[in-house]
Amino acid sequence: MLLCKIINRNFVVLSQVKTSTRAISAVRKLSTKNDGVENFKGKYDIIIAGGGMVGCTLACALGKNKVLSNLKILLLEGSPNKKYELKEEYSNRVVALNPSTKALMSSLDVWMHVENARLQPVRHMQVWDACSDAIISFNSTDFLDDDLAYIVENDLLQHSINTELSKVQNVHIVYGAKIADYELSKTQPDSYDCTGSKVKMSNGDTYSCQLLIGADGANSSVRKAIGAQYLAWNYDQMGVVATLHLAEETENTTAWQRFLPTGPVALLPLDSRRSSLVWSTTHEQAKQLLKLPDEQFVDSLNDALWKQYPRSSSVDACTSWVSSWLQRVGLPSGAARQLPPSVRNIAANSRAAFPLGFGHSTRYVAPGVALVGDAAHRVHPLAGQGVNLGFGDVKDLTELLANTLYSGLDLTHPTWLERYESLRQRHNVPTQLAIDALHRLYTVDSPPLVLLRSIGLQITNAIHPVKKMIMSHATT
Template identity: 60%
Template sequence: MASTAVVKASIDVVQIVGADGVSSKVRAAMGAQYLTWNYGQMGLVATVRLSEPTENKVAWQRFLPTGPVALLPLTDELSSLVWSINSDEARRLLNLTDECFADALNEALWKQHPRHPAVDTATRRLDSILDSLMLRSSAVRQLQPSVAEIEPNSRAAFPLAFGHSTRYMGAGVVLIGDAAHRVHPLAGQGVNLGFGDVKCLTEQLTESVYSGQSIGSKSPLLNYETSRQRHNVPTMLAIDGLQKLYSTEATPIVVLRSLGLQLTHALTPLKSAIMNHAAV
């Protein structure tokens, strides 16, 4: 008489990777606490055609009293617009014709705003000090491009906010990208943080397999959470601080941030360290 034994085994696996955006249902199902606050701004995006073809390979950003406006290169003729502006003004701009919107954008890119004499005096003095120390950058300032037209049906807007999940992992669940964190676009770091999450999670899961652990065991997921939170939280707080720093026109703050930018540009090791951190 033959008998067959049925053996049941449980295998730990990562059942769900939550990559479902800022309103993540995966995060909600995890019950993770989510810290968030709004900036009272919207990110207005569009694809714009430049006035003339150029070697378009450098991202360009201008900080305005109303918020930063940035052009990110796509091709020699096209750039992607990210314009952070208060919500009411964003809605008004969305309702303009493409021609009027292009005019408003060019004004934002080129209009000269009055500067307090204290700011000019402080920056000139710092320039003199940097020159005497041979630290002043020799880089040629790149002028901002002009926009010829807006690509049809490319305009949209979304609310800007800070958001962070206190946990990135649960039983068989892990969060990455906007499901785990959300930042203001002024530093262009949202996608970098997401790419860093994917890279770190892949490395941790790969290492767990090669070391003989289950792909869904708790250890690699905890390592992922710890590593990414140690990187993401300081980066996010720095971006939030920059947003607040550039949201005021108080003269002492304007002087300090102008001097800070000058020093960062002049001190190559500092600039390199910031760029290396942002690229992780």
């Protein structure tokens, strides 16, 4: 009996050693630790085309992963290397990071830089319809052990990511990179091996790699190079952003969003006296809002938040009946609502606008190529999910790639690439379609559709498991 136990134990140890040896061998085929980037003469294991928040986070995640620490990684960042300075006034471009993104940033030691600077937690959320009394609200204590989201300035988050990325030894960064062309990898006959890709720069330099990752935004050249079909359309809307000063100091941990007939207007908390505006509206109104004097702009914004819009009496009667019925059966009726803050003025020169659109790449991968972030998907900002979907790509891509190499498979083995595509599309596509459907449903003021969406919102707000399911999907 003792002999059998010893034999079994030795077999397990030998199996583990064999697996580790395969993993080390697979990595050594790609590169040798401590060789130094300069010895590669343009040859890398992974090239990330495009920086930004998603591309830089991916480079940081790959570089810090213990299994991937031997890989030589090149990040081609189109923007120059700018010096960051934290200013007293908040930037007008912010992101709402969900708990899953926070966990990713914490694992990379990025979050501590954000916390030491500034961020604002979102503990409550209230969304309501301007054409009826329908409302839905979320409280972090009802659904999570964490806050619903965190509002962080784009520039601050980018700086925090770059701070950690600069410490990663196996990642080389080329700033101001201008890519001229790609020569993509091809699968060799009767083999999973790929020939490798080449990236040709405008200055004549050429880099080669086994795995090319496109993190180059909605107009991705990498996506175009692999010939992926891209489903896209522009909404007849622009997103107007600004930094707002509130009329009164508040705890300000609530995100507010009101659906107007022309699009949603949202206030995201920054601190006790300031909020960030994201106002989705028509091109014509957006242009007018940008031209208005500050006082008139503030008046227009307060009207958007408080004004009583024309309503259908039949819709009001039906929603009132549904509210009464919900109260009778002991469910939340939405009657207990908070009032949004009033805006006093806006920060100087903080108004800007950008076009809104939808985009979905039917393929996230090709032989030796993968797409992440806006290169693979683009959504309306009404749910604050765009960048979180990209960070989800980073998390899953890094984990799958590490598991692949640890299993002894090649860097470009199709099994993990296909699994990455399947895993991310199962999460991203339903989210994109749901956000697009909400946009379309709330940009019409036809009484039958207003009634339909209002009752749907009331019932959703009343049923806790449904709200929990929505929040669970939005925060992972």
